[in-house]
Each structure stands twice: as C-alpha cells, then as structure tokens.
Amino acid sequence: MNRGLKRVISGGERDSRGGAGFGIPSVNVGVRGGNKSRSGDRAVIYWGMVLADFASRSTAVELLQRSLSRGRLGHAYLLSGEDLKFLEDFGMAFVKTLFCERSRAEGGVFPAHADACDSCVQCRKVVSGNHPDIHILRPESKMRMIRMEPTQEFIRRLQSKAYEGRYKVGFIVAVDRMNTQAANAFLKTLEEPPPRTVFILLTTEHERLLDTVISRCLRLHFPGTGDQEFPPLAMTVMEKMIGAVKSTGKLSILDRYALLSTIVDGLKTLNDTIVTEIGERSSAGNSGGYQDIDSSLAEKYETELKASIEAEYRLQRSRFFQAIQWLFRDIWLLTSHVENPRLAYPQWKETLDSVSRRITTGQALENINSIEKLQQVLHTNVQEALAIEVCFLKLHF
Numbered sequence: 001m002n003r004g005l006k007r008v009i010s011g012g013e014r015d016s017r018g019g020a021g022f023g024i025p026s027v028n029v030g031v032r033g034g035n036k037s038r039s040g041d042r043a044v045i046y047w048g049m050v051l052a053d054f055a056s057r058s059t060a061v062e063l064l065q066r067s068l069s070r071g072r073l074g075h076a077y078l079l080s081g082e083d084l085k086f087l088e089d090f091g092m093a094f095v096k097t098l099f100c101e102r103s104r105a106e107g108g109v110f111p112a113h114a115d116a117c118d119s120c121v122q123c124r125k126v127v128s129g130n131h132p133d134i135h136i137l138r139p140e141s142k143m144r145m146i147r148m149e150p151t152q153e154f155i156r157r158l159q160s161k162a163y164e165g166r167y168k169v170g171f172i173v174a175v176d177r178m179n180t181q182a183a184n185a186f187l188k189t190l191e192e193p194p195p196r197t198v199f200i201l202l203t204t205e206h207e208r209l210l211d212t213v214i215s216r217c218l219r220l221h222f223p224g225t226g227d228q229e230f231p232p233l234a235m236t237v238m239e240k241m242i243g244a245v246k247s248t249g250k251l252s253i254l255d256r257y258a259l260l261s262t263i264v265d266g267l268k269t270l271n272d273t274i275v276t277e278i279g280e281r282s283s284a285g286n287s288g289g290y291q292d293i294d295s296s297l298a299e300k301y302e303t304e305l306k307a308s309i310e311a312e313y314r315l316q317r318s319r320f321f322q323a324i325q326w327l328f329r330d331i332w333l334l335t336s337h338v339e340n341p342r343l344a345y346p347q348w349k350e351t352l353d354s355v356s357r358r359i360t361t362g363q364a365l366e367n368i369n370s371i372e373k374l375q376q377v378l379h380t381n382v383q384e385a386l387a388i389e390v391c392f393l394k395l396h397f
Ligand SMILES: [Zn+2]
Pocket: 099, 100, 101, 102, 116, 117, 118, 119, 120, 121, 122, 123, 124
C-alpha cells in the first residue's frame, strides 16, 4: 500500500469495517493543495493523490489508462476492496484524471498514460471539493445508511447539464450502504445513465450489492492493502524453492520445471476461481439473465464482464509475482551485507543466507530485474507460460 505517501487525514470517527484494521496511520500528513471538511461528515478528506502515486497498484492504473487512451471510458466503475479510504483516494485520482486539463481527451480519446497534473484549475477544483460536475453521495447518520432522499437529490443533480461541459461524475462512497428504496432508484439511473456521466462506486462489501448493479459496472478489486499479506500460491511456490535449496543446496533444472508447473497450474486455478466468482455475481451467470435487455446492451455487459475478469486476474497475478520479487529482494539485501536487513521473509533467513553466499550482488539484482521485466512483459499479449519459463530458468538461486 501507499504508506508514507500523502494520503488521508482521518477524523474522529473510525470506519469500523474500513481503514481501522489495515494499518493506515491516522496521523496528520503533509498536505499540498486544499483540503476541506465536509459538513455532515467527520472525516477530513484529502484528494491530492494522482494515479502515479499508486505504484503498488500499477496493474489497475495501467488498465484504466489503457482504456482511456483507447477511448473506452466506461459509464460505471465499481472499486471494491477492504479499505474505503484507499478506494476513495484511488477513485478521486481517477476522477481528477478525467477532468485534468493536461490529460484532456480529444474526441473521447485520452492521451497515453493519462494522469492528473494536480495543479491545473480543474485539478484544483477537484481537490478543494468545489468541482461543480462531481456529485458525491455517502452514508449519513449513525446508521451509516444512504437513504432515498439524498439519493434522489444526487440523481436529480446528475440529470442536469454539465457546468464545465465535459463529464459529470457520480461518486458513491460505500454504495453497499444504500437502503433498498435508494438502491432501486439508483439502479434505474445506472441502467439509463444521463449522457456523459461516469459513476464511480466504492464498496468494501460487494456481496451486499444487487447483482444488477455489479453487472453494470467495470469492477476493479483491490485486495488486502496490508503490506505483508502474501498470496497463498506465492507462499506455496516459495516454500518449494526453499525446500529444494535446503535439501540439495541448489535449485536444479528439474526443480525449476516442477516449480513452473506449480505456478502455471496455480494461475489456472486462480483464473477459474475469478471467472466463477465474477460470473456468479453478474447477470450473465444467471440463466436467461439477458432476456429483458436488448442484444447490443447484453454484448456490452459481456465485454465489461470479460474486462473485469481480466482485470482481477491481472491484479492477482501481479501480486503473486510481487511476493516472489520480495524473496529476491531479501537475497539481494543479504548479498549487500546491509546491517540488520528488514527481510520480508525472515522465516527463511538461513536458506536465503546460503543462496546469498553463492551469488553476487549483481546476480541478485539481475533476479529482481528479471521478475520486474516478467511483470511488464505479462501486460502485453505474450504467451504467459513461456514468459514465466524464460524468467524462472535464468534466475540465480
Ligand atoms: Zn490537472
């Protein structure tokens, strides 16, 4: 996660389901630009982050930037994850990009790697909370519910013309907190969105959402924002690597091929799980789910569904390789004789030490770069298993 970056200043109330458990320091941090306390909302929010600040979420950022540069701005995005404030930061960085003068779209096509500059008039309006085309709906009162009345007002404002003439953004924080009435009213708007309107919906409990809402959104999932949560597949693979080195003192070619099949099978299972999970939540998963929508719309949902499966898979695959990369970072630290290195995997220190004595610092660095390069190559349409094989056969381990 983006620890150490300028982020949220949290107010008195802590979100019992959101940030509190995820190690986000609720301390004052440096603020550039304006920030503002919104009435009826105790948290003071700072939106001065841009997409580039989310380096640890590069997959999601790239996905969004690529769709923008191809002129494929979706009409609704669902950002899900465990940390609402993180989602809000990310969502607002995306919104800022849509409005930023420096990333201005020509005929709906944004420049490559579009990002907010955080200093133009548009960006400043967003940061100060004064942008007339951004409408925000968030839970109110002790119950933390989104009720019918504010939802209607929110919809009404989105129906009116854009002040600045570009987009209108409907930003809903904790969309899962809508009561049934409000959710149904909102669904109608989501089904027939006002022109040039982009919805950004944030949720920490997507299982509470109507399937009809989920299926209309391009979903980006941000799993575990904690630093040290490594995916189970990565742990399995690394345990095998460590086991091999422990017993034979090296990672033989045979060991490497065994590892490769564990990785390829594991990724296949991962993909199948995502397809099932996302498929079940969308109307495409229901028999006859499309009977009441016309075929062009159905096709569009199908495309969006595929995109959200792809996005989720890429995110999780990226986390997997990131976890492996940490292992090689540990080895590199050990080859560099850094004093008291803070290892990501202290439980394997002895074995990693033995590896670090067999390879040079340069080779250790090559390992890190190889995985970095693999991550980049995987974003292109390269054959996945082959790219992984090439990388793993040349690792110094
Ligand atoms: Zn700007």
